[in-house]
Amino acid sequence: MTFSEILERVGSLGPFQFMHVLLLSLPVLFMASHNLLQIFTAATPPHHCVPAHNATSLASALPVGPNGEPDRCLRFTHPPVEGPLGPSNTTFPNGTWGHTEPCLDGWIYDRSTFASTIVTEWDLVCNSRQMKEMAQSFYMGGILVGGIVFGSLSDRFGRKPILTFSYLLLAVSGTCSAFSPSFLSYTFFRFLAGCSLSGISLSTVILCVEWVPTHIRAIQSTITGYFYTIGQFILPGLAYTITEWRWLQFVVSTPFYVFFLSSWWVAESVRWLVLTGKSPKALKELQRVAAFNGRKEEGKKLSLEELKLNLHKEIASSKTSYGMLSLFQNSALRRISCCISLIWFATGFGYYSLAMGVEDFGVNIYMLQIIFGGADIPAKFVSVLFLSYVGRRITQGACLLLAGTAILANIFVPSDMSTIRTSLAVFGKGCLSSSYNCLILYTSELYPTVIRQRGMGLGNLCTRMGSMVAPLVKITGEMIPFLPALIYGLVPVLGGITAFFLPETLNTALPETIEDLERRHKQNTLSLASLVSCSLGHLTHAEVLT
Structure with missing residues (x-):
């Protein structure tokens, strides 16, 4: 008997599965918001320099760019004086008219669409505009690091504790990002948010897949994926309503405090519990699922000995260690x-x-x-x-x-x-x-x-x-x-x-083993070789006949 058969006994498509998948899928709505958040919180509105103190008007203070609008990063050093016919170019001696300088006194931003963004907050424009892209890269770097760190930690401490901790970390780091006093601290907390997002993703996939039957997994995966898609609709609605970047950051982060609390109801991986010698807890989880699905008597019939015996093969195979280098073990694997x-x-x-x-x-x-x-x-x-x-x-x-x-x-x-x-x-x-x-x-x-x-x-x-x-x-x-x-x-x-x-x-x-893959690769190579040989043979025969 495999774990799938044990799951059938306690109920594989009951109220527990519905609630379990729902609780794990709801946070995915706001995971999309965090991934794409900087589209709105780091938007760059139209802007121009604060005019020099001796400027008589905006038109005379700023040079005109190629698109006919005021230049975004330069202003006149000595603004021309406004005359009856417009700016005069004869007011300043020594040819100083037309000389420009950077925006020494800051920028004026168009706040009609966004009341504030991290760009307007910390002036990430002109010579500092690359910093906006750096912030997003640090966030993605956090996702990369989190995938490595939390993947190992989940094998050691379990899927559920890592999921719960990741919810809390995302809630706290997202909130801290909203109240960051500087761009450096904002980038640091966004990096932590990226790390936590990986912990959530990894644990969500494993816990969803394990508690639903095999033939439903593709449907469950698609449904969870559509939660992410729906999340892409929620974000612009929130951003349209909340035009202050700090409040938008705060609003998309606070739901994870609720998810942190609700995650205590989520069931742990039974395979992981048995593998790490926590079979009594695994049995309690199965009996809880059985009771929730209205199969309490079936749950009582399960025993520790039966659980260990039935999962013996899966446990034995999982103990075989394969490192990352195993992915490059032979020519077939190297190509793949x-x-x-x-x-x-x-x-x-x-x-x-x-x-x-x-x-x-x-x-x-x-x-x-x-x-x-x-x-x-x-x-x-x-x-x-x-x-x-x-x-x-x-x-x-x-x-x-x-x-x-x-x-x-x-x-x-x-x-x-x-x-x-x-x-x-x-x-x-x-x-x-x-x-x-x-x-x-x-x-x-x-x-x-x-x-x-x-x-x-x-x-x-x-x-x-x-x-x-x-x-x-x-x-x-x-x-x-x-x-x-x-x-x-x-x-x-x-x-x-x-x-x-x-x-x-x-x-x-x-393929079940590396040997199976290598055998299939050799068969495909032989089939291709025979096909080429046959084609060349027919071609040669045709040439002889002609």
Whole structure:
């Protein structure tokens, strides 16, 4: 008897599963808000220098930029005097008219859309504008570090304690970010928020999957994923209502105090409890689930001996240790790991380049964020159809190639054609959402059971690296304006091409061991060799006949 069969006895699709998945999925709504929060809290409104003290008017104090608007980062050193016909250029001797200087007295911001952001709070404009991208990179770096740290801690202390602690850490670090006295402290607390987000993600996936039956896991995963999508609709609504960045940061963080309290009801992983010698607690968890599902008598029939005996095989296999180097043990694994790493990196890199660049398209930032979120709904549905009928490899490659092409196409679209630019961006983000949907399934099917979790961990690491690097690439636009878009487009295209070097897994049995994978790789190689040999033979025969 396996754990799945034990779960059937205590109820695998009862009220407990509904409540358990709901409590774990609700925080995902606000995880989306934290990931995309800087779209609004770090928005850069129109701005210009505070005029020099001897300026007679704004028009005479500021030079005009290429777009016909006042320059954002310069002001006249000696503003011309306003005459009857406008500013005079004969007032100052020695040719001093027209000399400019930086904004020595600060900036004046347009606060019609945002009452305040971290940009207006700490003047992250002009020579300091790169600091905004650095803040987002530090947050993504926190997610990367958190995935490594909390992954190890959950194996030692359990999934539920790490989940509970991560809720509290996100609530506290988010609140502290809202009351940060300086940009440095804000960045530090955002880094901690990123760390906690990884702890929540890892524990949520494991605890959701373990307590639902196998045939429902795909549906449960999709439902939880749609909670993230809905969260993308909640954020712009909150941002539209709350235009002060500190209050917006505070509002999206406070729900995690409630989730911290509600997490005490969530059940711990029974497999982890038995594996770490806490079988009595595992038995109590199963009996609690049975009682909640109206099967109290079935729960009473379970015993410690039966539980240990039935999970003996799973426990024995889990004790075999496989390190990260196991992912590169043979040629088949090396090819899979290298290709899948690049694909995960390209997906995270491309996705966040578009998701965090909402304000670059010149349309209403709130409406565009809703459209971006809405693009995920049909994208995930269409990707499921293609995965089921076309195959994993073609779907994965096509998603990234189309996304990269859409990003590259925007380079050639004039900035005043905002509708076309926005449409291409929405299409690209939808393709990248489909890529994520495909990658989770494809990666789990490519790796053998014994190192599958390691393979997923490698992919998660690479996509976090991509999301961390993406904001920094934007800084290269200071040198060459179109360079960021070129890089953002080429990386997904490269990832899409790489996907075609992977084997197809549609309608194939999952490999259990590394030996199974190597055997299958050799069979595929022999089949390909025989196909090529046969084709060459037919070609030679045809040449002889002619």
